Amino acid sequence: MYSVNYHRAVSVADAAKLLKNGDAKLLSGGMTLIPAMKTRLAAPSDLVDVSRLKDLQGIKVSGKTVTIGAATTHYDVSADDKLRKACPALAHMASLIGDPAVRYKGTIGGSIANNDPAADYPAALLALGATIITNKREIAADKFFKGLFETALKEGEIITAVSFTAPAKAAYEKFRNPASRYAIVGVFVTKGKDGVRAAVTGAGEDGVFRSREIEAALAKAFDASALGGIKVPAKGLMSDIHASADYRANLIAVMAKRAVAAANA
C-alpha cells in the first residue's frame, strides 16, 4: 500500500469537507478499496472513514418504503427482521456477498459507489427501481449505474442512503465465480406496481444492466415457464477464463428462471 492519510469523519458534512484533501476517497467497509490499495492498484492520498457515522447506519421500513443507510453492513442487511419481512430477496442477496467476515464490514453504500461489474447490490437496486440518496440529491438507480466502476456520483458527493418501495415479488439468484465468489451471473427479478424488472450483474461488458428479453417475457406471465425457450444474446457479455459470453448468456436465462420460481414460491 502506498502512503495514505487517514481521517475519521464525525459527520457527513465533515466527510464532505475532508474529501477536498488531495485525491481523497471515502472509506466505508473497505472490502474492495483496501485490497485494491494493498496491491497498489488504488492510490488515494487520503481516506475519509464514514463507517462509524450513525446517520448512515440502519434500516427503516415504513409501510412498503424501505430506507437503508449507506454505511449499513451486508450482515446487518441480511439479518434485519423488518427487511426480511418487507423484502426478503434483498436480505437474501446480502447474505450471498463475499463471506461472513466480508459481510460484517462491507456496506451497501460502498458497494454501489464502487459499482463493480460483478457486485450484487447494483443488480438489486436496479431491479428494485431504488433511489440513491446523496448529501446533494436523489438519483434513480436507472440513472446511477454508468458502466464499469462508473456512477452518476459527482466529485465530493456522498451516498447517505438508498430507498425503495418493496415489490410484491422479488428474488435473486447468483452463480458465483468459483475462485473469487463474485457473481459470474446474478439476476435480480422483481414484480412491483410498475411491472417487472430483471437486472443482471456479473455478465455485462458495461456492468449491470436490465435484460429486455427477460423483462418482456415475464411481463406476459411472471412465471418460470415464460422463460422456457428464451434466448439471451451473448453480444455485449464478458468473456474470461472462467466463463465465455455464451456460457454467461445461458446462465442469465437459467438464473432468471430460478429467480422467478423463487419469487413465486
Added chain:
Amino acid sequence: MGIEGVGARVARKEDKRFITGGGRYVDDMVVPGMKHAVFVRSPHAHAQIKKIDVKKAQAMPGVIGVLTGKELKADGIGNLICGWMIHSKDGSPMKMGAWSPLAVDKVRYVGDAVVIVVADTKGQARDAAEAVEITYKELKAVVDATKAIQAGAPQIHAESDNNLIFDWEIGDGKATDAAIKSAAHVTRMKIVNNRLVPNAMEPRAALGHYDKAEDHYTCWTTSQNPHVARLVMSAFYNVAPENKLRVIAPDVGGGFGSKIYIYPEEIVCLWASKKTGVPVKWVADRTESFLSDAHGRDHVSTVEMAFDKDNRITGLKVDTIANLGAYMSLFSSCVPTYLYATLLSGQYNIPAIHANVRTVYTNTAPVDAYRGAGRPEATYLLERTMETAARELGVSPAELRRRNFITSFPHQTPVIMNYDAGDYNASLDAAMKASDYAGFTRRKADAAKRGKLRGIGMSCYIEACGIAPSAAVGSLGAGVGLWESAEVRVNAVGTIEVLTGSHSHGQGHETTFAQLVNQRFGVPIDSVSIVHGDTDKVQMGMGTYGSRSGAVGMSAIAKALDKVEAKAKKIAAHLLEADEGDIVIENGEVKVAGTDKSLPWFQVALAAYTAHNLPAGMEPGLKETAFYDPANFTFPAGCYISEVEIDPETGVTDIIQFVAADDFGNIINPMIVEGQVHGGIAQGIGQALLEGAHYDGSGQLLTASYMDYTMPRAGDLPSFKVSTSNTPCPSNPLGIKGCGEAGAIGSPPAIINAITDALGVVDIAMPASPSTVWSAIRAKKH
C-alpha cells in the same frame, strides 16, 4: 497398543501451540536490527535486461541496499542447480540452463527475480522497488511445452536446442510395439494433466542473518528439508561452508513439495545480509507465491493400451511431454521420469511397457514435485485409459481392473519397480461396498427424474514412497542419498528427546514419533520431545517429501531405539542381577521376565548417567544414533470411488460421495493418517474440478491470486468416507508404507471417470469447471 502407543488415535501434542496462536513460523521471527526485503521481479515472460538503474531507489526513504545479480555474481554466488541427472536416450546429459539467483542478462518468466531491495520497513522496500529502473528488450515467449519444442519457437536457454532438456525412455519399445500390433483391442487417448500451484497457506519466507564477528550465517526458511538446503547452499551456491551456515525451518505452514527446493530468495537474503550488514527478512505475498513457487504437473501425453481377446493388458505405450518451466528446479528432472514412468504398470500385470518422456523449457514458473509428484500423472493416465477401455470393451470398470490385477508378490514390473506387498482386490471390494456401488443404477435413475446427470467413477492407484535405497537412486542419477537419521537421547530423569532429520509441516511428527517411543519404553508421550528442523541441533537428515517420514524417518528412529533398548537392558540386567535376555520393558518398567524384580524406567536412565554401577567397560550415558537406508521403495495402493451429480443447465458438478479405501501398511496413528488422506483428496478434487494455472500467450499468469485460481473451499467438498485394509510393508522394520500423497494421486481420475460417465463423453479437460462441463454438454447435443 497402549493408549499412546502404535495404532492409537492420540490427539496431537503440537496442537496446543497452533490453537492458541503460539506457532512460530518464519514471518514470526524477529532478530535485532532486522530489515525487510522486496524483490523486483520481471514483468515480462522473456526479455533481455539492457540496463538496471538503482540510483533513484537507493535514495528513497529507509532504503539500506539495492542489490543486483551482477554484484551477486561478483561475490561468487553460484547458479541454482537441478540435483538429479537424467540422460537422454542418446546418452547425452540433460541440458541444464544457467539459473542465476538474480537474473543478470535475461529474464525467462514473469516473476524471475532481478533485484533485491532492503529497507527499514516492507512498505519502504516496496516503494523503492517501484523506483528501480530496468530497461528490458522484450523477446517472444512460449508457454506451451508442445509448442516450445517445435522448430522456430523462441529459444529460452543457450544450453538447450529447441528448448528440449532431455528425451528419455524406459521399458521395452520393441516388445510393446509388438503387443500393440497383435492386440485384439487397443485403447488410445490423449491425456492432459493440468498445471497446478501448490499453495501452502503459509507463503514462502526467508530470514538471512550474517554474524560478522563469527563470520557465520543463519537462515530461517520455510523448508521441508533444512539439511538439504544447507548442503546445496554450501556445496553449489557458495553461500558459506556448512559449518558456517545454520539453517532453521521452524513451524512451516504446509509444503506439498513446494518447500523442498532451494529458491533464489533464501540465497539472496543470506548474501544481502552480509552485503548490507543487517538481518534481512523476505516474506512472499500470495501473488508472488503464485508467480515464483515451483508449480506442479503440466504433462501432455498420448497412450496406447493393448488388450488380448480375454481383456488382459498386453502392452502399454506412452509418450509424454513435460513442461519444466523456465529453469530446472532442484528435483524437476526426476518427477516426470523415475517418479512417473516407473509407476505406469499401476496395479496391473502388464508384460510390456514403453514410455518416452521429453522435458521442455517454457517461459513459465519452474515446475517440480507437487504432492504426488509424477505418480498422480501416471495414475491419471492409466486410470483414465482403463476406464475408457472398459467402456470400449463393454465390460464393467471393476471387472476389467480385477482381471488385470497383480495378485502375487513380490512382483517385478517392466519399469524397474518391484512391488513387495499388496491386496488390490481387498481395496476395490472395500470401496465398492462403502459406496454401495451396486445401488448406483437406481440412484442414477432417481437423479434423472430430477433432471440431473449422475455418474460414478473409480480409480485404482499405486504409488511408491520412501524412495530408496540410496545406492539405487544414486545409480539413477540422484545427487543425494535418500536415507534418514535419528538420535534418541534418554535424559537422566528418563524423559526422551528424539532428534530427526524428518521435518514436520503439518504431518504431526511430534505426536506419531513420540507414540513410537511410547510403544517401546512406555514413557508417556508428554515426556518425549521431537526435535527437528535445525541443522545445529540435528545431524544431517534428508527431510520430508515423498511420504517418507514414516517409512524412512521412523524406521531410523526405530533403529536408534533398538540400540537404546539393548543398552538399557544391559544396565538393568546388571542392576537386577539378571540375565540380559530375561529383561523386558513394559509400561515404563524394566522387569525381569517371570519375576517380580523390576526397576522404573527412569532409574535405569539415571544409572546410565550417575555411572556409579555400570557393567564393566560400559560407557556412561544413554544416547544412540542411527541412519536408516531402506531396502526398497514402499508401495501404498488403494481404490477410490466418486459419485457425482451434474446440473445440465449450469454444468455444476456436485460430489455426492467420495470413498477412499487405502492400503498403507501398518499405521501409527489412524486419526493422523485419515487427515492426510482427507487433505490429499481435497487437492485431487481441486485438480479435477477447480484448479488450473493459466498463462496467456505472452506468458502472463492469469491465475495469480485467489480471485482467479480456485482453491477448494469447504463448500466445494463433501465429507469423505475413508478406510484402510492394510498389508504390512516387508521392506522396513515398522511395516509402514506412507500415506501423505495417496489422496492427491488416486482422486483425480475417480472424479473425471465419474463426470465422463455422467455425461457420456470420452474425455473432459481438468479442471472440469462448470463452464467446461456445460460446454461439453452443449457440444454433445450439437
Added chain:
Amino acid sequence: MSDVSLTVNGKRVSGSVEDRTLLVHFLRENLGLTGTHVGCDTSQCGTCVVHVDGRAVKSCTMLAAQASGSTIVTIEGLANGAELHPVQAAFKEHHGLQCGFCTPGMIMAATDMIARHPQGLDEATVRAELDGNICRCTGYHNIVKAILAASQAMSKGAKGKAKQAA
C-alpha cells in the same frame, strides 16, 4: 502517522503507526501477537480473522487507524487462562488442523459462526459459512467435524448454565 489505541485481549494498548498500517501488522509487529497470520493479498484466505467489537473480520483488510477505539480479541486471547475455548478444544480433539497456519483464523471464524447460530449448526451451513477461510491441509473434513462438535458442546454448556440460573 496515526495514534492507535485499542483494547486487545482485555488489555489497553496504544501505538503510533503509519496510516497505511494494516490492523494485522499492528497486531503482529507492534504487539507481538503473531498468532494472526497473512496468507493472501486479496482478503480471501481468512488466516487473519480476529474479532473486532465482537465480530469476526479480516484484520488484513482494515487499517489499524480504522480500528482505533475498538475492542479486539485475537487467537491469543480466546482461551480462558489455561482452559481452552470449546472451539480450540474441538479442533484438537477432532484433528481439525495440520500445519496450523490457517487454524487461528478458522477458530476465530468458527466461534463467531457458532455465536450467530445459537439454534445449532448443520454440515451444509458450516461448509457454506467457511467460505472466507481456506485450508490446504485438512480437506475441511475434520474442521467441519470440530465446529459441529464445538457448537453442540457450547449449546449444551449454555443450556446447562441456563438451568443453573433457573
